Amino acid sequence: MEYRGASAYNDDQFFKNYMTRRNREESPNNMIEKPIFLEMIGDVKGKKVLDLGCGDAKFGVELLQKGCASYDGVEGSVNMAKEATKSLTGTVGNVHLSPMETWDFQTGSYDLVVSRLALHYLSELRDIFQETHKSLGSNGKFIFSVQHPVLTSSIKSAAASSSKADWIVDDYFNSGERVEPWIDKKIVKYHRTIEEYFQLLKQAGFMIEDIREGTPRVEEFTSESEYKRRMRIPLFLMFACKK
Template sequence: MEYRGASAYNDDKFFENYITRRNREESPNNIIEKPILLELIGDVVGRKVLDLGCGEAKLGVELLQKGCISYDGVEGSVNMVREATKNLNGTEGNVHLSSMETWNFQSENYDLVVSRLALHYLAELKNIFQEVHRSLANNGKFIFSVQHPILTSSIKSAVASSSKADWIVDDYFNSGERIEPWIDKRVVKYHRTFEEYYQLLKLAGFKIEDIREGTPRVEEFSSESEYKRRMRIPLFLIFSCKK
């Protein structure tokens, strides 16, 4: 069986395993991707935020604590929405059960749209990027991360080992569906080249202000060996864009 979009997280066992994996001390999401994302986001005081594929909405809790005036999370998994609702309880944040493709984007409604490691699950991004652009107020920002195209190009290394120090790059310029073994399931992701992400953003009308590849920061690691291992392969691609 192959899982598409948020459907894998509706499998209770997969969801439990994911939460355990996601919250482990040296999750690269926490010690590599998140610090860069927050740096690019910057000051959120007085901002209205939309989070696409918000998961547990822990980012939303943090942004609300930092002073954003509203937070809407969009999430396609019932299990994730349930967890996000618990996390946002007592805040000005809301979570909505919807896929990104069917979400009703309100025109010029947000100052910031964010998405963490969710867009590579979508078969089509052209319309999503255009809708995000439409939903932003003037000078609004779109900041998102995806798996690095080196990782999504070929799943040969993912099949071979769970703890990798190098990666087979193959079939790079053939964009499209990839089926990756992940947490004992087969999960569908979509490979796009670095160039394709860039061109789709330009086509939607965005000005690309910054691009990061998730260079590890030694101060974020408690293990020197783990830091050295993470210096070998880029895991993330992070864009900061402006309307």
Template sequence: MEFRGSSAYDEGEFFENYMKRRTRPESPNNVIEKPVLLKLIGNVKGKRVCDLGCGDAEIGLDLLQRGCLSYTGVEGSENMAQLAAKNLEGQAGKVELSPMEEWQPLTEQFDLVLSRFALHYLTDLDTVFQKVHHTLVDGGKFVFSVQHPVLTSSAKSAEASGSRTDWIVDDYFNQGERAEPWIGKKVIKYHRTTEEYFRLLKQAGFKVEDLREGTPNAENFSSESEYQRRKRIPVVLMFSCVK
């Protein structure tokens, strides 16, 4: 069985195993992606924030502590949305249970829209980019991360178990769906080149201010061997854009 979008997270065993992986100390989300994301986001004091594919809203708690005015998570998985709502109890945050494709934001509703490792699940990314542009105030920021295209290009490397030390990059310019073995399931992702992400952002009206590939920083790792392994290939592609 193949899972699309956020549907895999509503399968009990997958959800439980994912959360174990996601919260481990040297998860790429924690030691590679998040430090760069926070630098790209910058000062959030007084800002209204929207998080597309918010997961457990862990980043929302962080941004609220940093002074953002409000936080709205958009999440398509019922399991994830329930966990996010629980984590946000008593905070100036809320969660909307909705797939990103069906999200209907208001005009100039947010000062910052972010998304972490979620947009590569979408087939119709250009429409979502247009919605983000629509809901941002003039000068508002859009910061997001996706799985790096060298990883989404081919699912062959993902078929091997254990910690990989080499990867197969193939069919890079053949964009489209990939069925990737992940945590014991087949998950559908959509492969795009870096050039295509850039083109869709420009088409939606954004100015791309920065691009990062998550260069590992030794101080974020407790394991030297894991740090050296993560220097072999990029796992994340990140954009910082302005309306």
């Protein structure tokens, strides 16, 4: 069985295994992606924030603690939405159970739209980018991360080993569906080149202000060997865009 979009997280065993994996101290999401993502966002005080594919919304809690005026998380998984509701208890944040593709984007409602490692699960991004652009107010920003295209290009490395020493980059310019073995399940992701992300953003009307590839920072690591391993290949691709 192949899982698409947020459906994998509705499998209770997968959800449990994922949460254990995601919250481990050495998670590259925490050690590499998150510090850079926060740097790209900058000051959120007084901003209205929309989070596409918000997961457990712990990131939303952090943004609220940093002073954002409001937070709306959109999540397509029932299990994840329940977890997000727990995280946001006692805050002004809200979670909405909805696939990103069918979310009702309100014109000019947000100052900042974020999405962390969710958009590579969507088969089409053109409409999402256009709707995101529409939902932002004047000078609003859209900041997102995806799995780096050198990883999504081929699943050969993922199929060979869960703890890789070498990586295979293949079929890079052939965009489209990939079925990747992940946490004992088959997960559908969509590969796009860096150029394709860039062009889709431009076509939606965005000005691209910054691009990052998640260069590891030695101060975030407790293991020198893990730092050296993570220096070998990029795991993340991040864009900061302005309306």
